[in-house]
Amino acid sequence: MSDGGSETAAPLPPRPAGRARVRVTAPHTGGPAAQPAGRGARPGTSDVQGVYVRSLIRSQLRLALVVAAGFVIATGLFVVAIALVPDLDRTFVVGVPVSWLLLGFGLYPLVITVGVLYVRAAARNEARYRALAEDDS
Numbered sequence: 137m138s139d140g141g142s143e144t145a146a147p148l149p150p151r152p153a154g155r156a157r158v159r160v161t162a163p164h165t166g167g168p169a170a171q172p173a174g175r176g177a178r179p180g181t182s183d184v185q186g187v188y189v190r191s192l193i194r195s196q197l198r199l200a201l202v203v204a205a206g207f208v209i210a211t212g213l214f215v216v217a218i219a220l221v222p223d224l225d226r227t228f229v230v231g232v233p234v235s236w237l238l239l240g241f242g243l244y245p246l247v248i249t250v251g252v253l254y255v256r257a258a259a260r261n262e263a264r265y266r267a268l269a270e271d272d273s
Contacts, residue, residue, distance in 0.1 A: 184272050192265040196258060203254045210246060215239070 218224060224235035 182272070185269060188265055188268050188272070192261060195261045199254065199257050199261065203250060203257075207246075207250045210250075211243065214242060214246070 218235045218238055221235075224238065225233050227234045229237060
């Protein structure tokens with residue numbers, strides 16, 4: 137070990153003379169490129185299942201937009217409420233203004249609550265999708 141300096145890797149052994157370098161590549165089948173996962177028809181899929189998947193995607197997007205908008209509105213209202221009560225800036229607890237404490241410790245429960253509610257609702261959407269997809273099979 138060195139005394140805190142940079143360590144160098146051991147030099148590679150010399151390559152035996154007369155041996156050519158070999159390049160390893162994936163086999164080329166000459167066929168069309170594979171379609172990305174989730175696109176195109178899979179064996180056994182139907183138009184009804186496609187409708188179910190599109191419905192799941194729409195419901196998850198709608199849920200994400202509603203949760204994001206609700207979070208932004210709740211956070212904005214929290215900040216506006218603190219700004220409208222100027223006495224919070226003049227009141228100190230352990231040398232820190234109460235308004236800072238409310239922002240620091242009041243927003244984290246909001247973030248956690250919104251996250252938990254979002255995960256539960258997204259799981260519920262997926263469970264409904266699975267139930268519909270199994271009934272269709």
